[in-house]
Amino acid sequence: DVERIAARVALRQVRPRELTGLRATLQILPELAQTLPSGAPLIAQLAEGLAASPHIEELLSRAIAEEPAVLLRDGGVIAAGFDAELDELRGISQNCDAFLLDLEARERARTGIANLRVQFNKVHGFYIEVTQGQVDKVPMDYQRRQTLKNAERYITPELKAFEDKALSAQERSLAREKLLYEAVIDHLVEELQPLTALGRALASLDALAALAERAASLRWCRPEFVSQPCIEIGAGRHPVVEMRLRETGAGEFMANDCRLDARTRMLIITGPNMGGKSTFMRQVALISLLAAIGSYVPATSCRLGPMDAIHTRIGAADDLANAQSTFMLEMTEAAAILHSATEQSLVLMDEIGRGTSTFDGLALAGAIASHLHDKSRAFTLFATHYFELTEFPAKHAGALNSHVGAVESGDDIVFLHELQAGPASRSYGVQVARLAGMPASLVRQARATLEALEAKASEDEAQIDLFATPPEPVAAVTEATSPALLALQDLDPDALSPREALDALYRLKKLSKT
Known part of the structure; x- marks a missing residue:
């Protein structure tokens, strides 16, 4: 995570253990370069970026402890041997235990108090603790420091002198560590x-290594780039959906081809819900x-023109x-x-066009498809449930119909997830609702309603031409x-009084009948 650590160094907010992570990275750079x-x-260009200044790793190895504290204020960050003054101050603090044990043994022998203890805490510092039953044996040079329920705590001149020296050494040691740590950051x-x-360089190599590993493990192919406009993908797969199917044991991913070129620039894709239309479109984009970006791709072949x-x-x-409804946002994005x-x-x-009424949505979808085909001339994958749009290729030479296959057996439906030529015959929305767990009575009612609507539609012979050239706007009337x-x-x-206004209203009504 060198880039993030470098940013924290620039802000002078880097923590000790982040520096140990940086040090560990620098130590393995020679092996990585090989x-x-x-x-x-x-x-070769990235390898040049791996040649960081060697003295950075040497500085961090000498200055930062192997396992530093999480925070600088806790001490123990600077390595032993890096600074003689710091080592001396630490020696005073580290020799406390030996001094306290020696003092405790001497005081027990001098006073005859067998359970006498010499201790330390951050609130009261160093003290000698004697139980209430042994207080009468306390020497005259003991000065009372604290009274507890079952014990008394004392301090002696010798212990007080050591306390001043030890506590001063701890404070000075921490201040010295902070100073040395700031000096290390200055160098960084x-x-x-x-x-x-x-x-x-490391981030780029990491990305390249990940893409190379995926390409080798998942049988991806090397794409070919050509100057003529085309998107030709053989047996393309959606990498995320494919891996998810393998993880869950739900079966193998159905690969599909995509062929777009200078003559065929649009696919009108129809088919059932859950059939795989969106998956196909997204896998082409992925x-x-x-x-x-220079990666191999999940397909058996790939040939791409300029994009x-x-x-x-x-x-x-x-x-x-921002006061934008679902349909408004849909139209805003489509307009962009x-x-x-x-x-x-x-x-x-x-x-x-699915966010508004059927006729509005159908009209907009047809107009958008025409604009993309005639004016933008972009490579377009246009998935829709408006079967009226399957008539689009009949009047637009650059468009073709495709659909994702499905097989119906009674009330059951099997999605083939295979892209096939031609338009779909139906959407199977009622069957998908049944698979989703809708109540059986609701599904029966929906099926009966659907059959009635289809029968009525088949009786209506009037057809709307979605793709006819729009008429010229009628000139507005300029004279009344x-x-x-x-x-x-x-x-x-x-300027009218209430009575005059009423008379004018009657006069206008009479004139309107002439």
């Missing part, structure tokens, strides 16, 4: 540039993103704090995509020809 492969320009601040470069951005409109959310997408962009539109409107324009409401 394991790096040669010949790759990027690796001067080395911030190589430390920052080291942190970035594969494109992984390839763009400048990935735009997505997926899911349902709101921003009520339409204004930003180019011929080299990848656009994911998942269930656009109605006598009532002409009379109304001559009225000044502020």
Whole structure:
């Protein structure tokens, strides 16, 4: 975690154990540098960042203890042997136990009090404790320091002199440690540039190593980049969903192809809920993103043309704090995509227009699809439950219909998660509701209602052309020809009395009938 530690050094807020972590990292850099492969320009550049100043590790090894305290104020941070003055002060403090044991033995022999004890606490310092039954044996040079229920505590001139020396040594030792620690930080601040470069090099190598490990372990392929516009993915997989399926034992991931080029720039994807439309769209985006950062990709083959951005409109959310409903946020994000997408962009539109009424949503979805196809000309994956949009490819040469397969057997449904050519026949929403645990009576009622609606729809022969060229706007009427409107324009409401206003109203009503 060198980059974070370097930042804390710059702020002079680094803790002792963070410095030991930095020291441990610096100690293994030579071994790490030897394991790096040669010949790759990027690796060679990162290897230069590993060459941190050698005296940083040497300073930390001499100055910081092997297991320092968590906080500097607790002491024990600076290593023994780094500073002679600090070692001397520590020696005084560390010899306390031997002195106290010797004093206790001498005082027991002098006073004849067998249970006499010499002790220390942070509140009262050093003291000699004698039980109440032995108080009559206490010598005259004992000075009472504290009275307890069953004992008395005393101090002697000899113990007082030692206390002043020992406590002074502890305070001076801690002050000396703080001074030395600040000096160490001063040296590290001067080395911030190589430390920052080291942190970035380690982070980059960490990311590259993780991507290489995933590529080798999960059978990822090396993408190919070409100059002509295309997204050609063979047997692409969603890496997160694939691993989750393996962990839970839910089965193998169904890989799917994606073919977009200069002639086919849009896929209209239909199919059942839970069928895998969103998974397919996201895996195409993830594969494109992984390839763009220099990684291998979860597919058997991958061929990509120039790509400048990935735009997505997926899911349902709101921003009520800023007065944006779910549908308003959906339209805002869609508008941003339409204004930003180019011929080299990848656009994911998942269930656009579902946040409003059916006709409004259908009209908007059709218009958005037309704009992306005709004007933006971006590579687009357009998932929808509006089956009317399956007519889109018939009038737009750059679009194709695709659907995720499903097999229905009675009331049961099996999702194949396989992308197939052509439009889907139905959405299977009622079956998905049954799988979700809806009451059986509710499912039966929904199925009966669905059958009635489908029958009514099949009887209605009128069709709406979603993709016809919009008519020119009708010119607004500029002159009022109605006598009532002409009379109304001559009225000044502020100048009329209540009676005059009533008469004017009757006059206008009469004129409106002419």
